[in-house]
Amino acid sequence: MKRGFTILELLISIALISIVLLLLLRVMMSLEVINHDTSYASDDEIGRTEIIKNIEENFLEYHLNGMNIQKKEEKTVITFQMDEVKVLEIASKQLTFDGEVYSLNSKNAKYSTCIVYEYSDLENDYYLVRFTIPVLIDGVNTTSRDDLVFTYVGLKNEFTSYPVSYSC
Amino acid sequence: MKRGFALLETIIVITFVTVSLLLLYGTFTSLIENKEKNILYDDASNIYEMYYLKEYLELNGLDQYFGVGNIIQLSCDDFSFASCSSLFDKVSLEKLYLVSYGLRDYNQENFSSTFNRYYQSLSNNYDYDYLLIGEFFVEDVYHYASIGVNVS
Numbered sequence: 001m002k003r004g005f006t007i008l009e010l011l012i013s014i015a016l017i018s019i020v021l022l023l024l025l026r027v028m029m030s031l032e033v034i035n036h037d038t039s040y041a042s043d044d045e046i047g048r049t050e051i052i053k054n055i056e057e058n059f060l061e062y063h064l065n066g067m068n069i070q071k072k073e074e075k076t077v078i079t080f081q082m083d084e085v086k087v088l089e090i091a092s093k094q095l096t097f098d099g100e101v102y103s104l105n106s107k108n109a110k111y112s113t114c115i116v117y118e119y120s121d122l123e124n125d126y127y128l129v130r131f132t133i134p135v136l137i138d139g140v141n142t143t144s145r146d147d148l149v150f151t152y153v154g155l156k157n158e159f160t161s162y163p164v165s166y167s168c
Numbered sequence: 169m170k171r172g173f174a175l176l177e178t179i180i181v182i183t184f185v186t187v188s189l190l191l192l193y194g195t196f197t198s199l200i201e202n203k204e205k206n207i208l209y210d211d212a213s214n215i216y217e218m219y220y221l222k223e224y225l226e227l228n229g230l231d232q233y234f235g236v237g238n239i240i241q242l243s244c245d246d247f248s249f250a251s252c253s254s255l256f257d258k259v260s261l262e263k264l265y266l267v268s269y270g271l272r273d274y275n276q277e278n279f280s281s282t283f284n285r286y287y288q289s290l291s292n293n294y295d296y297d298y299l300l301i302g303e304f305f306v307e308d309v310y311h312y313a314s315i316g317v318n319v320s
Contacts, residue, residue, distance in 0.1 A: 009178050016182050020189040027196040045206065052212040118258065122251045126224065130258060143307050149213040151259065153220035 044105050044135075051095060051102050051148060058086060058098065059152050066161035067129065069117065071168060076113040078131075081161065090115065090133055095148075108138040111148075117166035125156045209286055214313030217259045218302045222315050224255070225300075230266075234298065234319050238268045239279075262310075265301040269294075269316065286312040 058064075059082070066081030076090040089096040092110040094103045104110065112134040119129050133148040154160070222230070228249045233240055242264040244252035256262075265283070270292040276284045283303060290299075296316030304311040 006175075009175050013178060013182055016186060020186055020193070023193050024189060024196070027193060027200065030200055049212040052216070056212075056216045120251070120254060120258065122224070122255065123249045124227070126227075128220075128255060128258060145207060145211070145306070145311075151213070151217050151220055153224055 044109065047102055047105065048146075048148060051097070052150065054100070055088065055097055055150055056152075058082065059150075062086070064129075064152050064154060065157065065159055067163065068161075069115070069163060069166050071113070074113065076115055076168070078115075081159075095133070106137065109146075110136050112136050114168040115166070117163070119162050119164055122153070126153060127156055127160070127162070128153050129162055205289055208309065208311045209289060210313050211311060214302065214304055214311055215315065217261070217304075218300065218313045218315040221255070221259070221261070221264075221302065222300050222317060225264075226317075228252075230300075230317075231319070233266050238271050239274050240266050241279075242266060260304050260306045261302050262305045263303040265299075265303070266317070267299045267301060269296040269299050280310075282310045283312070290314065 059080070062082035062084050064080055064082050068079040068081070070077045070079075074091060078088045078090070080086045080088065086098045087096075090111055090113050092113065094101055095111065096102070114134070116132040116134065117129075118131070119127065121127050128151070130149070130151045132144075132150075135146040135148070137146070225247065228247055230247075233242065233246070244256055265279075267287070279287075283301075287301070294316055297319045298317040299314050300317050301312060301314040304313070
């Protein structure tokens with residue numbers, strides 16, 4: 001009379017299930033890492049893309065030619081000198097650009113009002129200007145993938161006026 | 169009286185469990201690939217960086233590489249302007265690839281697996297002569313973005 005498993009059956013079962021579980025564990029771990037790194041991006045991905053696109057399209061359409069950055073109370077205000085002057089206001093929970101308000105959907109996320117700004121000269125009177133609005137999330141180490149990064153390369157003229165550097 | 173499983177019963181159960189788990193594995197893998205596509209490929213910031221870079225490189229000799237090959241890898245050594253390295257550094261750009269638009273067959277062994285995965289995810293629904301692909305290296309992760317180039 002046969003009772004229960006033989007040791008061979010048991011070993012084969014354990015080996016097979018272990019292999020599959022190991023594969024699953026690897027996948028789950030990479031999923032966890034990706035999810036952790038992008039907790040903001042998943043909630044505000046569309047909003048982030050919309051803001052970047054809208055502001056960059058304005059730079060191109062209205063020919064960005066200068067910038068002024070000011071700290072006003074709890075906000076940072078950037079005035080863009082273009083064919084039309086436009087203003088970007090950065091508050092911890094929302095951005096306002098050209099009268100349009102963009103709010104954060106993520107519960108624990110906020111914008112840093114301390115922007116990172118860089119300006120550098122290129123050859124033939126061209127310049128590169130780049131600024132980043134960092135996104136902070138409580139309890140999460142955010143990555144630059146969450147931040148709002150704006151770049152512009154332009155040709156200098158007599159009215160071009162950018163701060164050489166900025167620190168808040 | 170028979171007690172417990174027979175080998176056949178055990179194998180059937182294991183097969184069933186394995187197939188289910190493998191299906192789950194497949195689902196998770198595709199989930200990760202989709203997530204990667206959303207996050208690492210063609211980010212809005214990177215696309216605009218590529219746009220400005222393309223415009224600037226066109227002024228600085230990009231056209232000399234048109235017609236040189238179906239897929240060529242470019243770095244600052246291939247351009248003579250002095251601020252190239254600082255420009256690449258500022259936008260965290262590691263490599264540039266100039267690819268004939270719509271190219272499907274190329275020797276994948278000459279390129280990194282991350283590049284190959286990105287390239288294969290692209291659709292060819294537009295009408296460009298070339299595609300300028302940027303490989304960005306940010307926080308130990310490769311990001312990619314591309315922009316169409318026309319030979320005018």
